[in-house]
Amino acid sequence: MLSRSNPATADLVVAIDGPSSSGKSTVARRVASALGLRYLDTGAMYRAVTWWMLDQGIDLADTERVAALVGQVPVRMGMDPASPTVHVGETDVAAAIRESRISAAVSQIATNLTVRADLVARQREIAAEGGVIIEGRDITTVVAPEAPVRVLLTASEDERLARRAHELHGSVDDSAVAATRDEVLRRDADDSTVASFQDAAEGVDVVDSSQMSLNDVVAAVLELVEKRTGIAP
Numbered sequence: 374m375l376s377r378s379n380p381a382t383a384d385l386v387v388a389i390d391g392p393s394s395s396g397k398s399t400v401a402r403r404v405a406s407a408l409g410l411r412y413l414d415t416g417a418m419y420r421a422v423t424w425w426m427l428d429q430g431i432d433l434a435d436t437e438r439v440a441a442l443v444g445q446v447p448v449r450m451g452m453d454p455a456s457p458t459v460h461v462g463e464t465d466v467a468a469a470i471r472e473s474r475i476s477a478a479v480s481q482i483a484t485n486l487t488v489r490a491d492l493v494a495r496q497r498e499i500a501a502e503g504g505v506i507i508e509g510r511d512i513t514t515v516v517a518p519e520a521p522v523r524v525l526l527t528a529s530e531d532e533r534l535a536r537r538a539h540e541l542h543g544s545v546d547d548s549a550v551a552a553t554r555d556e557v558l559r560r561d562a563d564d565s566t567v568a569s570f571q572d573a574a575e576g577v578d579v580v581d582s583s584q585m586s587l588n589d590v591v592a593a594v595l596e597l598v599e600k601r602t603g604i605a606p
């Protein structure tokens with residue numbers, strides 16, 4: 374695992390929220406690498422729980438059964454931003470949790486309030502250790518509302534659909550974008566019933582990346598870290 378190599382950032386927590394495909398994972402990993410922080414992808418935790426429930430043959434609509442079982446799911450997150458890992462027990466699920474069957478089902482898990490309480494508690498333990506950038510949907514508001522740097526990373530719907538379509542289908546033509554709508558917009562609609570990531574909470578800085586290159590977004594977040602904490606790479 375990554376050692377917390379930068380003494381200046383040993384206690385730092387950076388929180389990033391935003392809708393699907395706004396660039397959270399990509400930007401957070403790069404910022405973490407620049408600052409010597411660990412990187413926690415909380416969406417991957419919800420995906421790993423989804424993977425385990427389906428692997429066990431659990432009906433995700435049976436919210437009480439899911440709630441009763443979530444505490445048993447042995448999710449292990451590797452937080453080196455250069456090579457983050459996700460295991461459930463000894464099984465490497467990093468690729469499996471990105472399959473479309475998981476993307477299509479994960480909101481059923483993420484909208485289960487007992488699951489949220491369980492995963493938020495695990496995420497808060499990691500935040501309490503410091504030296505970490507955490508991204509998701511409720512990090513600035515619920516998991517780490519006291520973090521000195523809190524960012525809402527947004528982009529227009531069209532831009533987010535195009536980014537995901539390009540990533541998944543290698544194209545931004547009409548059929549590629551249409552095939553991506555469920556993964557991006559339907560999921561955001563479902564997820565926003567339990568987490569507030571469309572508007573910034575008080576004190577949260579907004580970065581609208583619609584017209585920005587990845588490098589510019591990373592630079593903007595690093596500037597916010599410096600502005601809020603005085604810490605620079």
Ligand SMILES: Nc1ncnc2c1ncn2[C@@H]1O[C@H](COP(=O)(O)OP(=O)(O)OP(=O)(O)O)[C@@H](O)[C@H]1O
Pocket residue numbers: 391392393394395396397398399400416536537540582585586587590
């Ligand atoms: N500023 C940008 N300009 C162009 N492409 C971008 C930009 N930011 C991110 N991308 C691309 O958009 C896609 C989605 O980015 P990423 O997976 O980081 O989003 P995300 O917010 O973590 O999504 P999710 O929450 O659904 O996992 C990736 O292919 C990434 O390379």
Ligand SMILES: Nc1ccn([C@H]2C[C@H](O)[C@@H](COP(=O)(O)O)O2)c(=O)n1
Pocket residue numbers: 393415416417419420479480483508509510511512560564568
């Ligand atoms: N803190 C979080 C992180 C993620 N989710 C939900 C929202 C998504 O549907 C799902 C997977 O996230 P992704 O990998 O696409 O970022 O998990 C959440 O509710 N809270």
